[in-house]
Amino acid sequence: MIPAVMPTYLRADLAFERGEGAYLFATDGRRYLDFASGIAVTALGHAHPHLVKALTDQAAKLWHTANLFRIPGQERLAERLVANSFADAVFFTNSGGEAVECGLKMLRKYHDDFGDPNRYRVITCGGAFHGRTLATISAAGQEKHLKGFAPRVEGFDQVAFGNLNELRAAITAETAAILVEPVQGEGGMRAASIDYLRGLRAVADEYGLLLFFDEVQSGMGRTGRLFAHEWAGIEPDVVATAKGIGGGFPMGACLAKEKVAAALTAGSHGSTFGGNPLAMAVGNAVLDVILADGFFDRVDRIGRLLRDRLEEVARRHPKVIEEVRGAGLMLGLKCGVPNTEMVAELRERGLLSVGAGDNVVRLLPPLIIEESHVAEAVDIVDQTCRRWQEAA
Numbered sequence: 001m002i003p004a005v006m007p008t009y010l011r012a013d014l015a016f017e018r019g020e021g022a023y024l025f026a027t028d029g030r031r032y033l034d035f036a037s038g039i040a041v042t043a044l045g046h047a048h049p050h051l052v053k054a055l056t057d058q059a060a061k062l063w064h065t066a067n068l069f070r071i072p073g074q075e076r077l078a079e080r081l082v083a084n085s086f087a088d089a090v091f092f093t094n095s096g097g098e099a100v101e102c103g104l105k106m107l108r109k110y111h112d113d114f115g116d117p118n119r120y121r122v123i124t125c126g127g128a129f130h131g132r133t134l135a136t137i138s139a140a141g142q143e144k145h146l147k148g149f150a151p152r153v154e155g156f157d158q159v160a161f162g163n164l165n166e167l168r169a170a171i172t173a174e175t176a177a178i179l180v181e182p183v184q185g186e187g188g189m190r191a192a193s194i195d196y197l198r199g200l201r202a203v204a205d206e207y208g209l210l211l212f213f214d215e216v217q218s219g220m221g222r223t224g225r226l227f228a229h230e231w232a233g234i235e236p237d238v239v240a241t242a243k244g245i246g247g248g249f250p251m252g253a254c255l256a257k258e259k260v261a262a263a264l265t266a267g268s269h270g271s272t273f274g275g276n277p278l279a280m281a282v283g284n285a286v287l288d289v290i291l292a293d294g295f296f297d298r299v300d301r302i303g304r305l306l307r308d309r310l311e312e313v314a315r316r317h318p319k320v321i322e323e324v325r326g327a328g329l330m331l332g333l334k335c336g337v338p339n340t341e342m343v344a345e346l347r348e349r350g351l352l353s354v355g356a357g358d359n360v361v362r363l364l365p366p367l368i369i370e371e372s373h374v375a376e377a378v379d380i381v382d383q384t385c386r387r388w389q390e391a392a
């Protein structure tokens with residue numbers, strides 16, 4: 001018989017009853033160092049006092065009014081995101097997939113408004129992940145996510161991640177935009193080079209295309225900047241973000257330059273729940289913490305430390321860890337052993353991680369980790385590798 005919860009996930013037989021900072025406590029009393037963060041979501045760790053207070057204060061006042069009325073917390077959060085990014089305006093969603101959908105609709109509408117409705121195709125990259133809606137699985141083009149869900153949403157052309165020549169060759173009179181993750185997450189923690197990101201902007205400018213970054217995973221401080229593309233010193237036209245933005249409260253956002261944002265007028269797009277007072281209270285509280293002086297520099301520093309230490313482990317056990325990849329606190333271990341087994345072995349020793357494509361294990365710690373957490377995690381990775389190396 002089918003379980004009451006649809007079996008869409010291969011779940012570990014483990015449940016948690018509480019969390020505190022970088023640690024989770026299981027129902028059997030065991031403690032785990034959480035370098036999964038609910039897949040890059042609990043960016044400030046568990047039960048952060050400032051977030052708990054923001055949510056409970058708001059919960060006692062007002063939960064929901066719908067976007068038929070002004071929502072002060074939404075205006076405040078949008079203004080703060082605009083003041084701290086390339087963007088001029090923000091649309092709030094409940095998830096990453098919806099934020100990408102919003103961006104895709106905006107791209108089409110933008111060209112349609114300029115009398116170019118045939119310009120609707122979007123160039124995307126191999127290894128991409130953009131969500132689980134029909135449009136976002138079509139955009140990412142991964143066979144394993146598309147199988148059985150035909151027909152695809154039309155209008156996506158795929159090129160190799162990192163290859164500007166292939167990208168140029170794929171551009172036609174129907175191309176509207178380029179959609180890229182600055183750091184591919186689900187696909188295997190591959191970080192785009194600074195040159196590639198700059199090249200994307202240059203190609204978009206040359207052909208009059210819009211540049212859309214999917215920063216659902218890489219945004220909100222994960223790489224040591226508010227958005228990963230900032231490392232390249234360029235400005236995109238549209239960015240989708242989510243995961244860390246609510247610190248565990250479900251929310252997302254689509255940010256855009258004025259010329260693109262103006263395409264979505266009253267009635268052309270919407271969301272019942274998007275930007276509701278509860279989500280906005282938490283979103284503003286997350287920004288209070290991550291926009292504080294020195295926060296991103298700390299993420300950058302601790303990310304480099306974790307990476308250096310992991311690279312030492314990889315050098316000692318090259319058959320087990322072939323490479324350390326990613327950026328900031330979005331790191332991947334390219335494994336020489338099955339990544340699913342590595343995730344399970346790390347979990348047995350008290351460290352939570354997440355699998356990714358290309359046989360990679362993702363380490364996505366909360367952005368608040370200290371050197372002691374790095375030492376503890378690296379020690380567990382090292383022990384795990386040693387057991388494997390000995391067994392070989």
Ligand SMILES: *Cc1c(COP(=O)(O)O)cnc(C)c1O
Binds near residue numbers: 095
């Ligand atoms: C997780 C993710 C999404 C989808 O977000 P959901 O909240 O699961 O809809 C989209 N793009 C990227 C890059 C992601 O990592």
